[in-house]
Amino acid sequence: MGQIYLVRHGQASFGSADYDQLSVLGTEQARLLGQWFANSRQVFQRVVTGAMKRHRQTADACLAELPKALLADTDWQTDAGFNEFDHEQVLLRHRPDFADPAAFKPFMAKHAEAERAFRVIFDEAMARWMGGAHDADYTESWPAFRARCVGALERLAAAAAPAQTIVVFTSGGTIATLCHHLLGLPDEQLFDLTASLVNCSVTKLLYQPGKVGLSYLNNYAHLEWLGEADAVTYR
Structure with missing residues (x-):
């Protein structure tokens, strides 16, 4: 084996x-x-x-x-x-505003538990990617x-x-x-x-x-x- x-x-x-x-x-x-x-x-x-x-x-x-x-x-x-x-594309299709560091960095800074807050957002982005309703939005x-x-x-x-x-x-x-x-x-x-x-x-x-x-x-x-x-x- x-x-x-x-x-x-x-x-x-x-x-x-x-x-x-x-x-x-x-x-x-x-x-x-x-x-x-x-x-x-x-x-x-x-x-x-x-x-x-x-x-x-x-x-x-x-x-x-x-x-x-x-x-x-x-x-x-x-x-x-x-x-x-492409994790960046998956995230940005859900939160296009995060393409601008001026939006992303304040989001992370205002949360006491930034890692956990980001995980929630990324899970939502993953759900959109995997859901099947938006396949045409993604390169893959x-x-x-x-x-x-x-x-x-x-x-x-x-x-x-x-x-x-x-x-x-x-x-x-x-x-x-x-x-x-x-x-x-x-x-x-x-x-x-x-x-x-x-x-x-x-x-x-x-x-x-x-x-x-x-x-x-x-x-x-x-x-x-x-x-x-x-x-x-x-x-």
Whole structure:
């Protein structure tokens, strides 16, 4: 039976001009995961990254911690099927006023619990995106995103040799969508699943011909064990 490790990227640069860039903490989270893999003597026959910069940065920082001998025969590839949905577009279709930083920053500043207030707004934006009534408003609708993610996983598993161990560096929305698919969950549960995923957490899948199943979800013990108090983040 083969194994696929889905790794959510490290903390990105939320609120900056370039979100698709690991923060200093995000790079450290990736390094901690790499140390965990190294301590486990984990060998990967294939490394897959989405096409986003934060995916490759996470992979590079993580796997730099492994002894070179463990990666000597590893095949690297990029598959944009594992890219995240356009979270900025999803938010702005619901709240067009947030396109102007002069509106967004005061909104965040006036709430004592800004993270919670933003989560409410973003859940509403996700519900609009997934509801089906506004598909034409989006470059990629929810059904199209789900099909893209599932297709990428099925393509990967079908091309993999039996008993290979593969690591995929991707995003939270992609991982949540794949687990949502594998577990047969209703759409509304995707919100909580996405919000629960920790930066640089690991979700493990097992595959055999014609079948992929979930082994474990959102493991971040490496951050709790090796990291400082602020090592666990959600965005």
